[in-house]
Amino acid sequence: MPDDSDYEGWLNHRRSMSPSSELLGRIMSAVSHRETARRVSLLIRIGLWVEQSRVARCAACAAALLVGSMPFLFLAHVAQLIVF
Numbered sequence: 001m002p003d004d005s006d007y008e009g010w011l012n013h014r015r016s017m018s019p020s021s022e023l024l025g026r027i028m029s030a031v032s033h034r035e036t037a038r039r040v041s042l043l044i045r046i047g048l049w050v051e052q053s054r055v056a057r058c059a060a061c062a063a064a065l066l067v068g069s070m071p072f073l074f075l076a077h078v079a080q081l082i083v084f
Helices: 001-017 023-052 054-080
Strands: none
Touching: 001 023
């Protein structure tokens, strides 16, 4: 085919070229942006799941109650009002 020589010439020209120095920066920036977007979307999905699920809301409230009551339980233990 006559087009093969044109294609081979173009291919050899493209092979002889080296990538630009900013190409790596653009690629790494795109990868970093994608990872950040994936992380944010995961947090949003978890938030939506907690918002829609009754069990998840109860679990979140129980966890908040447990974390919030820790200082009071510690003070009660130090004051020896309760014994563990």
